Amino acid sequence: MSNSFLDKVFDLHRGGKIILASKYPVRTNEELAMVYTPGVAQVVKAIQQDKQKAKDYTIIGHTVGMFTDGTAILGLGNVGPVAGMPVMEGKAMIYQEFAGLNAYPLLLGTTDVDAIVETIKNLAPSFSLIHLEDIAAPNCFAILERLEQLLDIPVFHDDQYGTALIVLAGLMNSLKVLKKEVADMNIVINGAGAAGIAIAKVLNEYGLTNITLCDSKGIVSLTRSDLNIYKKEILNLIGIERPLGTLSDALDQADIFIGVSVGGALNPTMIQNMNNQPIIFALANPVPEILPTELKDFDGIIATGRSDFPNQINNAVGYPGFVKAVLSSGIKKIGIHHIIKAATAIAETITEQELTRDYIIPNVFNANVVPNIVKSLAK
Structure with missing residues (x-):
């Protein structure tokens, strides 16, 4: 990034990127009496008698509470909650711009699971949906599970649900372009944290069941003694026992690589050992597992998380419309x-006429994406 671009970035962030604004002006005593006392008392009484009316007469019905402890911010890792605020503000802007939803970014000053669950539970009445953001594994799994049990509103973890959603959409179209069958695919997922495990669950349910999961120590196998309960659970769900080995071993004869790990984890030699026309989703940010420019005479499809290459796998394409669809359809548990x-x-x-190897996922600015998602979950 050039210095001039970075200067613009910092200027844009100065003072924060979002504000709380009023929908109506307050310029007369009558207007003040309507938005506040005495008029507001009648609205209070109506909601007291029927709490569902809060969705019609307050901001709650179209408001999301976003929470982070800052332990897994982008590819930067544990930077703390305050340093994570620029990301949270950006997410809030995307919610408003593409789905017309209000999203409050809230920073958690603790990484203790019990404290986080209790805090969010007590703040939940302010929102129609809870959005968990950039909370590291394995805590994110426990927090999501417990909140889903405790709350009567949906809980959405973008690093799990949002990533799996857009990855599956990209894979659906990649398979169409290459004319490959779902049942024939041999898939390797590198990264066994929040995103990797969620992707594995969703792909397995969809029918892409031949999955090998890898982490920083190589193939995730039940023969290892260092696995947490969530890695054991996903291996039992997949139901295919894998021998110990490296990422390179796992990729031999593989059809699909999905990287949610670290930059540079993949090299051209590994890809040469995959089957013909491989599908490579190198999604580590800001440096992907392999850059498209490193691949010569490549006959498959490659996608990254970056906007400066074709096929950007960007959660922002999916989560605004998905959350709007969840709220519109009254879904209580995702x-x-x-x-x-x-x-x-x-x-x-x-x-299908538009699909190409370099165009497998719609752009975030495609105006049809959000309404199509909303329609897909409508009752």
Whole structure:
């Protein structure tokens, strides 16, 4: 990035990127009496008698509470909650711009699971949906599970659901372009944290069941003694025992590589050992597992998380519309079947005539994406 571009970035962030604004002006005593006392008392009484009316007469019905402890910010790792605020503000802007939803970014000054769950539970009445953001594994799994049990509103973890949603949509179209069958695919997922495990769950449910999961120590196998309960659970769900080995071993004869790990984890030699026309989703940010420019005479499809290459796998394409669809349809608990329906809607936003190796996922500015997702989850 050039110095001039960075100067613009910092200027844009000065003072923060979002504000709380009023919908109506307050310029007369009558207007003041309507928005505040005495008029507001009648609205209070109406909501007291029927709490569902809060969705019609307050901001709650179209408001998301976003929470982070700053332990897994982008590819930067544990930077703390305050340093994570620029990301949270950006997410809030995307919610408003593409889905017309209000999203409050809230920073958690603790990484203790019990304290986080209790805090969010006590603040939940202010919102119609809870959005968990950039909370590191394995804490994110426990927090999501407990909140789903405790709350009567949906809980969405973008690093799990949002990533799996857009990855599946991209894979659907990649398989169409290359004319490959779902049942034949041998998939390697590198990265066994929040995103990797969620992707594995969603792909397995969709029918892409031949999955090998890798982490920083190589193939995730039940023969290892260092696995947490969430890695054991996903291996039992996949139901295929893998021998110990390296990422390179796992990629031999593989068809699909999905990287949610670290930059530079993949090299051209590894890809040469994959099957013909491989699908490479190198999604580490800001440096992907392999750059498209490193691949010579490549006959497959490659996608990254970056906007300066074709096929950007960007959660922002999916989560605004998905959350809007969840709220519109009254869903109380998000399930994998919801993810699959929404991924199908995203994929089908691009017609088969438009699909190419360099165009497998719609642009975030495609005006059809959000309404298509909303329609896919409508009752």
